[in-house]
Amino acid sequence: MLEVKNLKKSFGDRVILDGVNLTVNDDEILCIVGPSGAGKTTLLRCITGLETPDSGTFLMNGQPFDPQGTKDSDRVIGVVFQDFNLFPNLSVMDNITLAPMMVLKETKKDAEKQAAQLLSELGLSTKGDLYPWQLSGGQKQRVAIARALAMKPKILCYDEPTSALDPNLRQEVAKIILNLKKSGMTQLVVTHDLDFAQEIADNLLKVKPID
Template sequence: MLEVKNLKKSFGNRVILDDVNLTVKDDEILCIVGPSGAGKTTLLRCITGLDTPDSGEFLMDGKPFDPQGTGASDRVIGVVFQDFNLFPNLSVMENITLAPTMVLKQPKNEAVKKAQELLAELGLSTKGNLYPWQLSGGQKQRVAIARALAMKPKILCYDEPTSALDPNLRQDVANIILSLKKGGVTQLVVTHDLDFAEEIADDLLKVNPLDQGQD
């Protein structure tokens, strides 16, 4: 279970997050919903270690951790970026196995085996040797999910998972997220799409812009 307590973040004199608290329960999906300017992306960036909060506490299963830390106990959050952030010069297989072999020090054959399993689960069994430019938007997103899962995170986070895709893929995204939940993956989703959030979420956190806030 992930707990965020009393999180605060400002940029200059603009307060973005003011004493935010949230909990993501094991095997459940929390959706953070709000309009542009509500600070939801900043909140996600703090949780995933991409931004440094001014103050606040992060707990995983009751134990403090540092989202920006490099220790094994700190590497508990995975993230699927809005624009996927795949390495264009690496194949799908190389994108997925790079971090496990370099960061987790997994043997290459073990990392490849896990990547093949993830690709099969996500309907991409035949795509391992392709490059990102050869994939559709939906396929890139599934590769990004596989890459995040390969690091064995305790929480998988998404930044606006439907915004970079064709609208008719919205249901596909929902199905993937719900399928991962059935497999025991705990997930946190940032989205502006309330209908999408209500379809997949066990819990909703609605955020509104502060007077001086920005996303």
Template structure:
């Protein structure tokens, strides 16, 4: 279980997150919703170590956890970015195997086998030799999810997973996230799309802009 306690974050003296606390149980989906500028993405970046929190505690299974400790965070948090962040000069297979072989020091053959298995699970069989420019938006997103899962994280985090997609793909993304839940994957989803959030969430955290918190 992930626990976040009393998280605070400011930029240039302007508070963005003030005393945020929540928890996510193993295998659950938590959606983080709220208006633009409320700090949803900042919250996600603090949890995943991409931003440093001013104060607050992070616990995994009751143990203190530092998201900015790269060695620890690689094993705990997987991130699917809003614009996917795939390496354009690498094939799908190379995108999936790069971090496991370089960071986890996996045997390249084992990393490739796991990558191919993940691609098959996510409906991308026989796409391993394609490059990102040859993929649709939905396919790029599934590759990004497979790349995050290749690191075997405890928690998979998404930043606005439907924003870069055609609206008719929203249900497909919801089905994918729910199918990962059935496999026991704990997921944390930042989204502005309330209907989408309700469709997938076990629990929902609403983050309000500080000037609205009265």
């Protein structure tokens, strides 16, 4: 269970987050919805350690952690970016195995075995040797999911998972996210798409811009 308590963030004198509280229960999906400018992305960036909050507490199963920390206990969040941010110079396989090998010190063999497993679960078994430019948008997203999962996060976060894709792929994404939930993944989804959110979410958190 992820808990965020009293999260505050301002840029200059513009207050973006003013004491946000949220909880994501185990094996559930929390969707954060709201119009652009409501601070959804800033909230996600604080949780994923890409932005330093002004104040706030992060707890994973009751234990405080630092999203920007480098200890094992801080390494609990996986991220799927809006534009996926795959590494273009690495093959699909290497995109997935790089961090497990360099950070978790897994052997190449173990990392590749795990990556192959993830790829097959995501319907990409034949794509391991391809490079990101050879993939469609939906495939890139699934590689990004596999890359995040390979680091064994306790919770997986998505930034606008539908916005870089064709509208007809929305259903595909929903299916993937719901499948991951079935296999026990806790997930947090930031989106501006309320229909999509209602379809997948166990809980909804609506955010509004602060005047």
